[in-house]
Amino acid sequence: MHKCLKCGKEFEKITEKMLKGCPECGGNLFLYIRKGKEASATDLVDQLKVEDTVPLEVDKIESLKILSPGIYELNLDALLERKEIIMKMKENGSYVIHLPSLFKKKK
Amino acid sequence: MKSKRRWKSILTLLRRALSFRKGTAKIGIYGPPNAGKTTLTNRIIHTFVDENEDVGTATEVPHETRRAVRRAGVTIDLKAKSLENPNSDLNSESEVKPKRGKAKLKLDVVDTPGLATKIDFHEFMAYGLEEDEAKRRAKEATEGVIEAIKWLDDIDGIVLLMDSTEDPYTQTNIVIIGNMEARGIPIIIAANKVDLVDASPQRIANAFPQHSVIPISALKGENMLDLYEEMARRFR
Numbered sequence: 001m002h003k004c005l006k007c008g009k010e011f012e013k014i015t016e017k018m019l020k021g022c023p024e025c026g027g028n029l030f031l032y033i034r035k036g037k038e039a040s041a042t043d044l045v046d047q048l049k050v051e052d053t054v055p056l057e058v059d060k061i062e063s064l065k066i067l068s069p070g071i072y073e074l075n076l077d078a079l080l081e082r083k084e085i086i087m088k089m090k091e092n093g094s095y096v097i098h099l100p101s102l103f104k105k106k107k
Numbered sequence: 108m109k110s111k112r113r114w115k116s117i118l119t120l121l122r123r124a125l126s127f128r129k130g131t132a133k134i135g136i137y138g139p140p141n142a143g144k145t146t147l148t149n150r151i152i153h154t155f156v157d158e159n160e161d162v163g164t165a166t167e168v169p170h171e172t173r174r175a176v177r178r179a180g181v182t183i184d185l186k187a188k189s190l191e192n193p194n195s196d197l198n199s200e201s202e203v204k205p206k207r208g209k210a211k212l213k214l215d216v217v218d219t220p221g222l223a224t225k226i227d228f229h230e231f232m233a234y235g236l237e238e239d240e241a242k243r244r245a246k247e248a249t250e251g252v253i254e255a256i257k258w259l260d261d262i263d264g265i266v267l268l269m270d271s272t273e274d275p276y277t278q279t280n281i282v283i284i285g286n287m288e289a290r291g292i293p294i295i296i297a298a299n300k301v302d303l304v305d306a307s308p309q310r311i312a313n314a315f316p317q318h319s320v321i322p323i324s325a326l327k328g329e330n331m332l333d334l335y336e337e338m339a340r341r342f343r
Contacts, residue, residue, distance in 0.1 A: 023255060064249065070228030070242035072249040078257045080286045 005029040060086035062095065116291035126255070129181070129211045132342045136256060137214045138268035139279050140169035140248075142160040142220030143299040147268060147325035148178070148218035155181050162218050168234045170248035172220050175258050179215040183335050186211065217258060220251030222279045259286075264293040264342040266334075271306035273324065275314040284315060293341045297334055298322045 002011045002018070002052070006027025011018065015032075017089045026039045063078040085098040136144045145165040152160050162176045226248045231241035259265075265287060269275050287294050296315055299306035301322045308322035321337055323330045 060305070064253070070238075070245045072226045072245060074224050074249065074252055076222065076224060076252075076256070076282045077286075079253060080259070080282065087255065 001031055001033040002030045005031055044080045061102070109307050113218070114287075115210070118287055127310060130217055130265040133215045133217060133261060133298075134342055135175075135217045135255075135262040135265045136218055136288075137219055137222060137255065137265050137283060139270070139273075139277065140223055141167070141323045142268040142270045144268050145205070145218055146171050147266070147297065147299065147323075148176075148216055149213070150325050150328060150331065151181060151183070151216055152178055155183055162216070169230060170221055170223075170244065170251065171219060172303060173247040173251040175220065175254050176216055176218045178218070181214050181216050183212040183339060184262065185332065185339070186247065189295055212335075212343055214338075214342065217226045217262065218328065219255035220248065222252055222255060222283065223248075224278055228262050231284070258293070259290075262292065264338075265278070266297050266338065268297045268299050269311050271300050271311060275311045280315075284318070288317075294318055295334070295337050295341055296320045297325075299325055301329060302327045 002014060003009070004011075004022040004025065004027045007022060007025035007031065009022060009024045010033075011030075015023075017023045018030070022030075060075055060078065063075050063082060063085050065075070067071040067073055083101065085101040087096040088094070088096065089096060115263060133141045136148050138144050143165070144336050148162045149165065162178050163164070163172050175207055204257040210275065226245050228238070228241040228245040232238060236244065267280070267282065267283060267287075284294065296311060296318050298306075301308055302308050302324040306321065306322075312320040319337055319341070321330065321334045323334050325331075
């Protein structure tokens with residue numbers, strides 16, 4: 001079942017006319033409703049199941065990315081937070097750790 | 108990470124409480140490229156050290172300063188300066204009413220390379236540089252940003268310079284301010300280039316209401332006294 005969100009008219013099937021808008025009011029937003037009952041927002045929320053924990057986006061570890069010779073992207077957050085400088089070479093996944101920056105003695 | 112930051116901040120505050128007043132404060136001039144850092148540093152040196160001494164060359168090409176330059180032993184002595192030139196507003200070329208200050212501060216000034224999140228050699232080619240030269244400059248500028256950030260470990264206070272004609276809500280400004288707040292390093296924001304018609308220092312003040320924002324023109328010398336007084340007050 002398809003319901004026009006503007007006038008509320010319900011349609012069993014999508015017809016060619018509906019591709020240009022609701023035949024009743026011209027509205028172009030439709031909600032698909034499963035057969036049986038009209039879905040309400042509350043029902044939809046209740047139906048949601050959190051089965052898997054969403055993986056957290058891993059912090060970007062590189063402080064410097066070399067996109068191509070002469071084009072550099074700096075991660076100021078990483079540079080400010082980390083002692084060591086980690087460089088990412090292009091997008092091929094290879095990293096270089098600048099060891100002198102890691103072993104530098106604190107003044 | 109947060110507790111580490113907090114400890115760092117407490118340690119910095121303690122270190123400053125114990126040693127700040129007896130010695131010379133190391134003050135870094137930070138900001139995005141072309142904000143006027145070298146012009147401001149030169150202005151400070153010209154006013155309080157030697158009017159013929161420059162720490163660097165200020166140009167319109169971004170990343171002109173690619174190494175941090177430290178000028179040690181600068182004494183901002185507003186009382187002496189106002190006695191020396193009672194009718195001047197500290198080198199101001201503007202028609203500002205002369206003021207007299209009394210503040211005094213001994214400092215080392217560090218002019219730093221402009222902080223940026225992306226450096227692209229094409230930017231330099233737009234200023235007429237050859238490709239090889241532009242790439243070399245991009246590499247040096249990148250090293251410069253890293254150097255400027257590493258200098259922060261050794262700095263007692265920063266003057267964060269922003270261009271009043273530009274949008275202050277940049278990643279660079281927000282990251283630097285957030286990090287300095289976490290480290291407990293005092294910041295003064297100088298809203299530079301107020302001599303330009305499209306300057307809006309108020310936009311900077313609205314963006315960072317928790318910090319002192321001093322509108323200045325480092326090039327024309329406008330409102331410098333307010334900046335020096337604020338420096339003496341915050342960094343002493």
